Amino acid sequence: MTLETKKSVFVELGNFLSQFSEEKSEKKSAVLYNEIFFDDFEKLIHLSQSHNGWYTPEQVYFAINSWAEALTEENIDKWLSKYVTEFNQADHKEKTVALILAGNIPLVGFHDFLSVLITGNKALIKTSSNDQHLLPFLAKYLIAVDENLNDKITFVEGKLQNFDTVIATGSNNTSRYFEYYFKDKPSIIRKNRNSAAVLSGKETHEQLEALGEDIFRYFGLGCRNVSKLFVPKGYTFDAFFQAIFKYQDVIHYEKYANNYDYNKAVFLMSNFKLLDNGFLTLKEDPSYASPISSVFYEFYENIDDLKARLEADSEQIQCIVSGDLIQNSIPFGQTQNPQLWDYADNVDTITFLLTTK
Template identity: 50%
Template structure:
């Protein structure tokens, strides 16, 4: 069976995506039902809002504020112009020459909606998706596709959400830890696949950051409690950088330690490092340790001083397989790590190109 996403179909799906973005924007801001113009009945919109408010019941890390932030990030990504610019890179979408494939998706659940991009790519590429949601985020993405089916009828037939195994599929996109990646490679090694492992993000501070930029860095570190691969877990700081400037700028995040799960991690890591005689700085809600490692525990950030920016660039290049993104002057702007665009593919692997090449 051939894919059928020709010009008209593509414009219809683009319009449906933009409409979904508008609904997500309203939910991000906690607005009441916008009216029939949003494409959903009042009770349908209300059920989505209920899921946003109660997502923490399935995952204690999914606070209402963080879920609404994730919806807002997607609303920004799904602006009509952004969608058009993204899809313009793939003229193959208008060529119904490739075969429809069944793509199995194994989604992560460390932060809200982390697997939504993969499912949307399969839908836009005209393939069928068999989706295994994470037990940590079992309801948000399926609910959004129920809404998308209202905007573009037939979506539900193309995207199937599963409780059990993937079953027979032609290709796989799976996201997990380094340990689960080995399992995925073994189990799906005979299929075309994208297998994603653990990654972290870093920031490079050259000493010329403004107070506002350092405050925005707090967003990159603390949003979603630091659980995402785009959260900054390591700082490279210039030799003469005053760490007090950093602590002062991120102080508005001090209430984060009152979250039970985050607070428990903070207390545990602090006690463990004290027992082990580890030297660290403590501002009452975050631990800062001088360490060359990129990954740090929840509630902690590693830092490393440098005197030569060229050596930092060399270190980043050497570790690029383990780094998702870099924040700082000459890199991503401070405060934008959790706002990826549609073309900012995880691990730098073009998911859409992979899917279009399956025919």
């Protein structure tokens, strides 16, 4: 398969995904193989919550829409244009890449899957027990579009065998196992990371409302979800709480509510001082990883000192949100809308796949 052919296959997948919406899914006559896949995918979306209680239709639709927007010819061309030299110089010996995927949010491993196939390699995939259905379904659609992909995609349930390189995503604990087990293979091993927001105290209501999206999307389970706030000394959270009130319905979701009650009780029994609005607790804490339904915060006095702190802690941070206070930060409300060229842990997967022997 040529690169252009592989691009076109994923553009077709983007066209397929673009039909699905929480408001109203619409079958389009120009989309390939709708008669086989459309109705079954709509059913799978609504069954996803029975497979993983956090995968509500709203969250699954959001993930699907994000990938539909990403998988356009324009976006794929822009993404891959950086690698013209690498594609031309790459050793064209096909590699089998073992993918060990996370399952914290819907389709979280899709970028790795896409990267392996677009670089002309085979994907040997071990899905998370929390996300075993969405990616295999989309793989079947891709194979229907181009049957040459049939021998490029393999899902395994048991032990991974006969592979050349590894991309594995897990916790800090599992990463130690991965690093030992795959020590003789070229690899990308991802650990726990969290995201933070830096506030100046001058944010508009709209910016703070958008920050709520960064906090509550996927119930805060993603590494790109904001779990830590840095606020100027003397900051009061009144405007913040007013702005995020629109997300109050999250407390009506039982799994989230159970986490809210449990984590709040643990904090209170430990005599921690909390700020609480009935569906989110704020706790002053130097850590980045807050539990579900809670966000940690710290005060800062000097923005330059904070920048140095963030740089020193970069390996704990996935992304930073701010209103241009921090270089290369993400605008409010955009953490869960990464572009194809926004790599997890800032590790360029395409370069890795094209240059690793």
